[in-house]
Amino acid sequence: MRNEDYMELKKVNQSDIFELQEVCKNSYSQIFADHWTENGLELYLEQEFxxxxxxxxxxxxxxxxxxxxxxxxxxxxxxxxNKSSLKLSELANSELEKIYILPKYSGMGIGKIALTEIINRIQKKGKRLIFLCVIDSNKNAIAFYEKLGFEFHSKTRLEIPLFKEELKGMERMCLTLNQEKQLKTSS
Incomplete structure (x- = not known):
């Protein structure tokens, strides 16, 4: 891996809470600010982060x-x-609830490297399935997940107030993990 491609995935602990809060709010709002009506973004940021x-x-x-x-x-x-309540299958599963990178770093392959590492970590826990939900009109994100092996599972809907109605359609995507093989992080 070239030095300019270097990416690290660092587990967050309690002492990192304020830094986590800043990164969460900053990265989410830069990507999704225009998806909300009225003061929905501010309410969501406080609720989630x-x-x-x-x-x-x-x-x-x-x-x-x-x-x-x-x-x-x-x-x-x-x-x-790692303990999702959604019963997609009888397999042990994990949900990738959120993954956001500041827009100025998108298109550099960092998301692929980060998600591959997350998948490998989940796989090491003995999980057999990873699922996520993505806005159905976000074709770039869907294509990104498909390149990593995720497949369409079902349609669902985002039911949160003040989120623009036309963006509430969601696709649930799943990745079945191969217990014998880990994904490669390099391109």
Whole structure:
């Protein structure tokens, strides 16, 4: 891997909470600010990334947060739920709830490297399936996940207030893990 491609996935712990909060709010709002009506973005940021929620989730072993770092700078984050309540199958599964990278770092392959590492970590836990939901009109994100082996599973709908109605359609995508083989992080 070339030095300019260097990316590190760093597990977040309680002492990182304020830095996590900043990275979460900053990366999410830069990508999705135009998806909200009225003051929906501000309400969502507080609901999802408020100190109380982040502390509770960081204390819950079912959740894992990771900083996505480039040259020791946090440029994004990922959130994994290792005990999903969604019964997609009888297989042990994890949900990739969130993965966001600051827009100025998109298109550099960092997302692919980060997600590949997350998939490998989930696989090491003995999970057999990873699923995620993506806005159905976000064709770039869908193509990105498909390149990593995710497949369409079903349609669903985002039911949160103040999110633009035309963007509430979601696709649920799944990746069945091969227990014998790990994904390569290089291109």
């Amino acid at each position: 408020g100190e109380r929620r982040l502390k509770a989730e960081l204390n819950n072993t079912n959740y894992e947060y990771f900083f996505i770092c480039k040259h020791s700078k946090n440029i994004g984050f990922a959130k994994v739920n």
